[in-house]
Amino acid sequence: MAGQYRIKRRIQTVPVTPGGFATIDLPRGYDFETIGLRIVGGLQVTTLATSVRAEAPCQSVQRVEVIVDGRTTAYSAPFWYAALGNIGRALTDAQARTTTPPSGVAVATYQVEAIGMVDFAYVEGERPKDSNLRTNGFSLFQLRLTFGNPGDNFVGGVAVFNNLNVEVFSMEMVEQPGADGKYTTPFMLRKVSFQEIAVPTTNANQEVRLPAGNLISKLTCRTEGNVTAGEPSITVLNAIQLASGIDVRFSNTGGQVRAMNNADYGLVTPGYYVADVLSRGRSARSLSECWDVRGQSEPRAILDIVGGANVRAQLVVEEFIPAA
Numbered sequence: 001m002a003g004q005y006r007i008k009r010r011i012q013t014v015p016v017t018p019g020g021f022a023t024i025d026l027p028r029g030y031d032f033e034t035i036g037l038r039i040v041g042g043l044q045v046t047t048l049a050t051s052v053r054a055e056a057p058c059q060s061v062q063r064v065e066v067i068v069d070g071r072t073t074a075y076s077a078p079f080w081y082a083a084l085g086n087i088g089r090a091l092t093d094a095q096a097r098t099t100t101p102p103s104g105v106a107v108a109t110y111q112v113e114a115i116g117m118v119d120f121a122y123v124e125g126e127r128p129k130d131s132n133l134r135t136n137g138f139s140l141f142q143l144r145l146t147f148g149n150p151g152d153n154f155v156g157g158v159a160v161f162n163n164l165n166v167e168v169f170s171m172e173m174v175e176q177p178g179a180d181g182k183y184t185t186p187f188m189l190r191k192v193s194f195q196e197i198a199v200p201t202t203n204a205n206q207e208v209r210l211p212a213g214n215l216i217s218k219l220t221c222r223t224e225g226n227v228t229a230g231e232p233s234i235t236v237l238n239a240i241q242l243a244s245g246i247d248v249r250f251s252n253t254g255g256q257v258r259a260m261n262n263a264d265y266g267l268v269t270p271g272y273y274v275a276d277v278l279s280r281g282r283s284a285r286s287l288s289e290c291w292d293v294r295g296q297s298e299p300r301a302i303l304d305i306v307g308g309a310n311v312r313a314q315l316v317v318e319e320f321i322p323a324a
Contacts, residue, residue: 232271
């Protein structure tokens with residue numbers, strides 16, 4: 001039987017530059033379980049703001065992408081998904097320190113922090129290593145961070161970054177051959193993709209096309225409302241459905257989704273709705289129960305949503321791709 005051991009190591013620290021980006025070369029050779037990200041440093045308010053945004057300082061990193069061989073994107077989502085939206089790790093449980101937002105809006109420098117985990121291991125599954133990302137055959141393996149602006153963390157006012165950085169670290173599995181010289185091999189690739197739509201008018205059947213051809217485990221929908229532009233809202237999503245033709249896998253009201261999320265994961269950020277076809281409380285999920293949309297041409301999410309000038313829906317889809 002093959003053996004294994006885990007290594008955890010720091011990779012790089014990069015400064016956050018307003019509206020910029022950073023590309024980090026990741027080490028290759030082992031199986032990646034998780035890429036850890038930590039936003040840490042100062043946000044300096046130079047002109048009095050009105051309020052601190054609910055997800056601050058996650059807005060400092062607008063997008064996280066993991067790119068393989070320069071052409072294949074294995075992960076693409078906003079930072080909020082790796083942090084407040086990472087229900088698989090229960091990062092929003094009462095005792096978890098997911099975000100430390102600015103403590104005020106007056107002219108001052110505030111020390112902030114946000115912790116995000118980009119998981120390839122299916123940490124909530126029966127055997128998490130089944131979807132570890134094997135990197136020993138990659139010619140290029142990169143993390144790309146797209147930064148926001150300092151003011152994105154506040155409503156009103158003016159702010160600047162004050163020595164704000166993103167620390168990058170990893171959790172990797174080292175597989176060792178068994179007596180027969182063979183290695184165990186992950187049989188799934190976890191893929192995360194993101195899309196965003198504006199909803200200027202109310203629509204009881206707002207359709208969003210979902211990726212076809214793989215296995216879908218969950219869709220996370222974040223809605224923004226009219227009260228404050230850019231802030232997550234629980235007042236605009238009436239219902240959500242996952243369907244492909246007559247195959248309806250998930251169909252619940254917004255309140256019911258929130259109730260199930262609370263029962264399955266504990267505290268979930270207001271404005272986040274997780275349509276998880278695998279969840280069953282705290283028990284381990286089975287990848288064999290994913291929504292199989294291979295051979296289906298039109299899987300989609302159907303939103304019953306109250307529209308408005310500032311209403312948007314952000315949808316993050318988690319898929320699993322069987323190994324060839």
